[in-house]
Amino acid sequence: MDVQQRIKEQVESHPVVLFMKGTPQFPQCGFSASVVEVLKACGVREVHTVNVLEDPEIRQGIKDYANWPTIPQLYVNGEFVGGADIVREMAQTGELQKMLEA
Amino acid sequence: MVTPEQVKSYIEQNLECAKIEVIGDGQHFEALIVSASFRGKSRVQRHQLVYAGLGKRMREEIHALSMMTLTPEEFEEQRA
Numbered sequence: 001m002d003v004q005q006r007i008k009e010q011v012e013s014h015p016v017v018l019f020m021k022g023t024p025q026f027p028q029c030g031f032s033a034s035v036v037e038v039l040k041a042c043g044v045r046e047v048h049t050v051n052v053l054e055d056p057e058i059r060q061g062i063k064d065y066a067n068w069p070t071i072p073q074l075y076v077n078g079e080f081v082g083g084a085d086i087v088r089e090m091a092q093t094g095e096l097q098k099m100l101e102a
Numbered sequence: 103m104v105t106p107e108q109v110k111s112y113i114e115q116n117l118e119c120a121k122i123e124v125i126g127d128g129q130h131f132e133a134l135i136v137s138a139s140f141r142g143k144s145r146v147q148r149h150q151l152v153y154a155g156l157g158k159r160m161r162e163e164i165h166a167l168s169m170m171t172l173t174p175e176e177f178e179e180q181r182a
Contacts, residue, residue, distance in 0.1 A: 031166055068146075069153050069160040070167070085168050086145045
C-alpha cells in the first residue's frame with residue numbers, strides 16, 4: 001500500500017488522529033506537546049496518535065497529504081483541521097470543541 | 103542559518119502584505135501577517151498561502167513557523 005493510502009486509512013478509521021513527534025506521554029517537540037494539551041483540555045479521551053519519528057515515510061508523506069509542511073497535524077473525522085497555531089486558536093474560540101462534539 | 107528578515111522577505115515576495123512582523127531564532131519563527139489576500143479564506147487556506155510562498159524552505163531551512171494570519175479588517179478589530 002502506498003503511503004498516501006496508508007495515511008488516508010488512518011485518518012478515516014479513527015475520529016481524532018494526531019500526527020506528532022513523539023508520543024502523548026513523551027512528546028519530542030513543543031508544538032506537538034501543545035496540541036496534546038489542548039485536546040486534553042477539551043476533554044478528548046480517545047486520540048489516535050502517530051509518531052512520525054518512527055516512520056520516515058509517513059513523516060514525509062503527511063506533508064503532501066494535507067499540503068501542509070509541518071508537524072503536528074490534527075485530523076477530525078478524516079478532515080485536516082490544522083497545526084498547532086490553528087488548533088490553539090480554534091480551542092480559544094470554542095470551534096474545536098464544537099467540531100469534536102459533532 | 104535563516105534570519106527573521108529573510109523569512110519576512112520570502113513571504114513578502116509571494117504575498118502582498120499590509121503588515122508583516124517576523125521574529126525568531128533561526129529555526130523557530132513567529133509571524134504576524136496582515137494581508138487582503140486572506141479575505142474569505144479559512145485559517146488552513148491562509149497558512150497554506152504563506153507556506154506555498156516559502157516552498158522547499160519550509161521543509162529544509164525552517165523548522166517551525168508560528169503564524170497569526172489576519173485580514174486588514176480583522177487586524178483593525180484586534181487593535182480596537
